[in-house]
Amino acid sequence: MIVADRKSLDEILGMVADKDKILILGCKGCVTVCNVGGLKEAEILAASIKIARKKEGTDIEIDTQALERQCDNEYVSQIKDSVADYQAVVSMACGVGPQFLSEMYPDHVFYPAVNTTFFGGAVQHGVWEERCAGCGTCGIHLFGGLCPIARCAKSLLHGPCGGSSNGICEVHKDTACIWDAIVKKKMETGHLEDLAAVKPFKDWRTARDGGPRRSIREELVKGNI
């Protein structure tokens, strides 16, 4: 899923400082799963903003709602009759949400309430880790199921660098050296020689290096199948 962190209340309060009627729009997709931008979090944010504004003596009217997803126009269109009632909409979706909203409602203002961080999963309750960099050319099977693109600080493809020490990456003491784990796994499974294979150059054009990407499924473009 896409993982995000909520922005500080200070930052969000700054965004809506001159507004007195806003909508806080949650998303029932990834950000609900990572407990940052679902309906519950939208209501908590609304209450927090109201408390702050009441304290200042500048009341604010806030409605909350959560769309099924903010990355699909069919759901984004569900606020077409109400969006004009608000001076601004604070989106709690990942970075996709405020953009789909801005594209569908160009005359309205949308603010992001979260910082979108990475594609990952929960390794324990409350802790999420990055697992995928969306490079567009997946080769996880070549590395024992562990992605060096996303999980090596340098995205190295042929082994660890000199900064690997006792299984820890030099970038941060809490970051495992994924190459250390890849080599160990290959040794344990008796496939160490796999890593000696010369691999073709990775085509980085499918990653961000090739500019904004697009995925087209012709059969779906033509209609439902």
Place this chain on the structure above:
Amino acid sequence: MRLSYPADVKIIQVPCTGRVDIIHLLNALEDGADGVYVAGCLEGECHYLEGNYKARRKVEYVKKTLKELGIEPERVQMYNLSSAQGARFAEIANEMVQHITDLGPTPVR
């Protein structure tokens, strides 16, 4: 026991403090409560195993939020006592009311 506690305390009964949510605490403060406290069972003695631990974490979250908003986090508290501790209940109510009186009225009006 005929124990008395301050009339300033408005009691909202829940089946377990695990039912109390962050939004309930925030809504109380938003609506002008000078302080809110959650009275849960003794730690380790929750009939539903961990409702009171969950409540404590929620109280901590609200304290953090209040701090971010420049409001005294002490306006929200968690207490643990058993249903047999009537005297302690009255004592906590007095303690909390005194604490909030010392802090003064809420800046959220």
